[in-house]
Amino acid sequence: MRFCASTRLSCLLLTLWSLGAWAAATESTSPPGVRTRNVTLTTAAEAVHVSTAIPTTLTFDTPVNGRAAVLNDTTLVEILAVGERSLTLLALEELREPVTLRVPLSDASSWAAPVFRLISMVDVVDAQVLVFQNISSPELSFVRFRGSHALCVMRVAARRARG
Structure with a gap:
């Protein structure tokens, strides 16, 4: 069975279009990057x-x-769990504001009620935020040391793998 050039071209174009549509759909539905952050409380x-x-x-x-x-809008964000030293949150919809x-x-510290500004970003989510009262706290120093150690x-x- 022989195919003419126009049929081959049509099939090729249809295949390329399908791959492009699939790549666009895959790209738009990709989950956000997950990160862990250390935060020291400030007045902001x-x-x-x-x-x-x-x-x-x-x-x-x-x-x-x-x-x-206290959330200023409980219709947009839900507190899923409360622990002695933690809170777990989930946005119920993408936050416009x-x-x-x-x-x-x-x-009874000077930080009676620290304030956090919850925002939505398409490409990143803070899965874990470690909050420290003082920049010189031993816990923060340990977390930073652990991160530096892992990087080293x-x-x-990587050097050993290169030979």
Whole structure:
């Protein structure tokens, strides 16, 4: 059976168009990049990237009063779980405007209720945010050391792999 050139060209164009449509659909539905961040409390509201697909957990270095946490819009973000030192959140829809979250700390510190600004971004979500009261806290120093150690181990392994 012989195909004429126009039939081959039509099939080729249809195949290329299908591959292009598939690539575009795959690209638009890709999940956001997941990251873990360390945050030190300041007087400014800290931005936290939330998603409708992946929960975000805020873990504090001090006990929090999670039951007293206040969202300025409970129709857009839900608090899924509350622990002694943590809160887990999930956006119910993509946020067009930032949603404010206040989390009272249990101790009588100067940070009575730190403020977080929850925002949606298509390409990234903060799955874990480690929140520290003080930049010189031992816990933050340990987390930074652990991250630096992991980076050094990866570099040594890469050098060994190169020979």
